[in-house]
Amino acid sequence: MAISRRPDVLVIGAGVIGLSTAVRLAEAGLSVQILAARPPRETTSASAGASWGPYELTDERVVHWSEQTRLTLEKIAEDPSSGVRLVRGLEVAPFPLEPPACVRNLNDFELCPADQLPPGYVSGWRYTSPLVDMPRYLEHLTRRLVGYGVEMEIAAVNSFKELTGRAAVLVNCTGLGARHLVPDDQVYPTRGQLVVVDNPGIETFFQDWAEHEDMTYILPHGSHVVLGGSATPGSDSLTPDPVRAAAIVERCSAVEPSLRHARIRQILVGLRPSRPSVRIERDLVDGNVLIHNYGHGGSGLALSWGCADEVLSLSELT
Numbered sequence: 001m002a003i004s005r006r007p008d009v010l011v012i013g014a015g016v017i018g019l020s021t022a023v024r025l026a027e028a029g030l031s032v033q034i035l036a037a038r039p040p041r042e043t044t045s046a047s048a049g050a051s052w053g054p055y056e057l058t059d060e061r062v063v064h065w066s067e068q069t070r071l072t073l074e075k076i077a078e079d080p081s082s083g084v085r086l087v088r089g090l091e092v093a094p095f096p097l098e099p100p101a102c103v104r105n106l107n108d109f110e111l112c113p114a115d116q117l118p119p120g121y122v123s124g125w126r127y128t129s130p131l132v133d134m135p136r137y138l139e140h141l142t143r144r145l146v147g148y149g150v151e152m153e154i155a156a157v158n159s160f161k162e163l164t165g166r167a168a169v170l171v172n173c174t175g176l177g178a179r180h181l182v183p184d185d186q187v188y189p190t191r192g193q194l195v196v197v198d199n200p201g202i203e204t205f206f207q208d209w210a211e212h213e214d215m216t217y218i219l220p221h222g223s224h225v226v227l228g229g230s231a232t233p234g235s236d237s238l239t240p241d242p243v244r245a246a247a248i249v250e251r252c253s254a255v256e257p258s259l260r261h262a263r264i265r266q267i268l269v270g271l272r273p274s275r276p277s278v279r280i281e282r283d284l285v286d287g288n289v290l291i292h293n294y295g296h297g298g299s300g301l302a303l304s305w306g307c308a309d310e311v312l313s314l315s316e317l318t
């Protein structure tokens with residue numbers, strides 16, 4: 001759809017970061033439009049797991065953004081069509097590890113005795129967390145945007161200069177695309193692969209803290225389960241790797257044997273928009289007020305609402 005009038009804000013990008021940011025700005029009463037090279041269902045965000053699992057907790061901003069996001073996702077979970085559900089599960093590590101404070105403070109947090117952990121793990125704890133079926137959730141956000149009258153145009157932006165005068169404020173939510181658009185050579189892809197299988201009856205999540213490229217997680221979403229995962233920095237191949245997929249199923253089946261013969265529905269591959277730290281700041285480019293909101297790596301969902309709040313405040317429009 002071609003965009004009609006000049007809005008307060010033009011959000012560039014329609015992944016989870018662009019859509020949540022646009023919802024937050026529209027809720028605040030601003031007129032918002034979205035311009036994106038790819039629609040929501042074709043973004044990296046659509047191929048995420050996805051769990052609210054805060055990490056990189058040495059960055060104070062990240063602690064705050066994840067907490068804001070958890071509170072917002074808990075409210076969204078009240079709508080069963082949103083793709084967000086609150087699910088209890090087990091988080092483990094193969095080495096001695098203290099649970100992070102943001103998890104320890106949750107209402108139903110409890111340490112898991114060592115003799116109840118799957119083989120190979122020495123630390124573990126249980127808590128309830130939002131789990132997100134990303135394709136459904138992106139549809140939920142899109143429906144909310146339609147409700148606010150936000151229009152979306154599908155087209156690539158080659159430079160910010162071409163957007164001069166399009167809106168009072170531009171917001172850059174282009175994820176990995178920021179590498180070329182900004183350009184920002186601190187942005188790089190981290191390839192991830194997941195396997196989606198029929199759910200043999202799993203109702204709790206499982207995820208481990210791995211210190212290597214191959215992690216193990218099991219995220220149930222009703223009729224299907226997302227099995228993970230992998231994280232290969234610097235790789236930008238979107239071709240599924242069948243050997244890695246078989247290894248994912250094997251690792252998850254060692255934890256939950258009912259998965260061994262579950263029918264495989266799909267192998268998903270996505271490129272996380274990695275950066276040493278998330279970039280959220282106000283900038284002036286070719287005469288445009290530009291707010292950057294990119295570089296969320298493997299935590300785009302987990303940080304989305306906290307970052308959207310930050311953009312609203314940086315916009316200085318309310």
Ligand SMILES: Cc1cc2nc3c(=O)[nH]c(=O)nc-3n(C[C@H](O)[C@H](O)[C@H](O)COP(=O)(O)OP(=O)(O)OC[C@H]3O[C@@H](n4cnc5c(N)ncnc54)[C@H](O)[C@@H]3O)c2cc1C
Nearest residue numbers: 013014015017037038045051157175177192270300301302
């Ligand atoms: C396998 C896997 C599992 C993951 N699991 C989790 C998880 O459990 N929890 C979690 O929090 N995160 C997870 N992530 C990370 C998460 O998916 C990302 O952090 C998140 O999707 C980033 O969102 P984004 O909106 O910034 O980028 P994207 O989803 O990539 O969206 C970018 C948007 O910008 C547009 N764009 C780019 N360049 C341009 C341009 N030049 N002009 C116009 N538009 C442009 C694109 O078309 C797209 O619409 C996972 C990722 C992978 C790959």
